[in-house]
Amino acid sequence: MHILMIECNPNGIAGIAGALELGHEVTLVSVDPDFYPAVSPLAEAAYAHPRCRVVKSEQAFSIDELIALARELHAEHPIDGVTTYSEYHTVHTAAVAQALGLPGMSVDGARNARHKHLTRLTLDGTGVRQPRFAHVSDVTKVEAAVREVGFPCVVKPSDGTASLHVLHLKDEDDLAAYLAELADVVDYGRGVVRIPDILIEEFVPGELISVESCVLGKGEIVNLGVTDRPLSGFPYFIEMGATYFDGHPLQEELFATTTRVLEELGIDFGFIHTEYLLGPDGPVLCEVNGRLVGGIVPTLMEISSGVDTYLQVIRQALGERPELPFPGRTTAGGHWFGAPIAGTVESIGFDALPEVPGFHSAQAYKKPGTDVARLSKSNFDWIGHIIFTGADRDEVNKRCEEGLDRIDLKMRVGVAR
Known part of the structure; x- marks a missing residue:
């Protein structure tokens, strides 16, 4: 069967290798295909496999462009399943699966998990225990939101992963340094553009x-x-x-x-x-x-x-x-x-x-x-x-x-x- 893999992660290359070994065909769509051989010892052999196709697309992080590309690939060689191991591309995978009529998570569900502020807002008032939080979509409002939540607190981009740019703030000096650092962060590399939403949360020890x-x-x-x-x-x-x-x-x-x-x-x-x-x-x-x-x-x-x-x-x-x-x-x-x-x-x-x-x-x-x-x-x-x-x-x-x-x-x- 033909699997469309939308990006991956270094360890997830093992999944591609395993699928190829079972006789499946895999098409990997990536903004930067050269990234994977540099971080995974399995990638070079997977890329060289006759049933593996690697498609470079600089627009892979644009959902509309990705869906269009998936439809083209599907027309050339029908796709039987769409998946990813990448946190950054869960919403994209859900959207492509929906567009092709294939099994997948609902787009709303994927978005509610992917964007941390949507997780917080959706669960607010449901009785699920969460930290006190404030959500802003304008970096100039972070300072006021931190004061609303109070020190110590944790500040994180809503769409981050791997603890990147997640920081414990204990005082005003920490806040000033964090704002200076965040001002230079417009993307996470490999075509992944950062959304402006930021969460400020009460620090929960444990x-x-x-x-x-x-x-x-x-x-x-x-x-x-x-x-x-x-x-x-x-x-x-x-x-x-x-x-x-x-x-x-x-x-x-x-x-x-x-x-x-x-x-x-x-x-x-x-x-x-x-x-x-x-x-x-x-x-x-x-x-x-x-x-x-x-x-x-x-x-x-x-x-x-x-x-x-x-x-x-x-x-x-x-x-x-x-x-x-x-x-x-x-x-x-x-x-x-x-x-x-x-x-x-x-x-x-x-x-x-x-x-x-x-x-x-x-x-x-x-x-x-x-x-x-x-x-x-x-x-x-x-x-x-x-x-x-x-x-x-x-x-x-x-x-x-x-x-x-x-x-x-x-x-x-x-x-x-």
């Missing part, structure tokens, strides 16, 4: 955790498992690890809230990733992502369940009922790592990691000779990850911590004068 779900259709929401997501220190919010497991003490409440949230937002299709902060009064909704969880988590889901979740996304887009990756007896988790200081990567060694029980795999994202920033602002500062297994999340996290200490990272950081 652990970040997510619920992974699959919506099989209206009224059929299946909550699969929970992922813990330890964060770096303030003022930025960088995810530093993840463990996929079953049996969190608040799991029943988290699952019930997630079902209600997805129903209220009109999210009626697909794998969904919903984040919460475990505040003093209970779980507080952080955000909803209308796509499969990113990063290493799909790999953790496969290790624990035996189910390739990337392929299940494709199966569902093709109108099939996906196999669901419930956590199994083995718990899987991983930690990301970055550079302690800006410099140039000379080598990243993992030779000592197999000595730690439960070692599964490790991957470096940066090649020798690559300049890297200090791990400080967003998930884009990661330079690699490690994955371990264990009997439960405590054992997995201890093994990951030991593994981090055994990574041999060599960098060139400048010449003394």
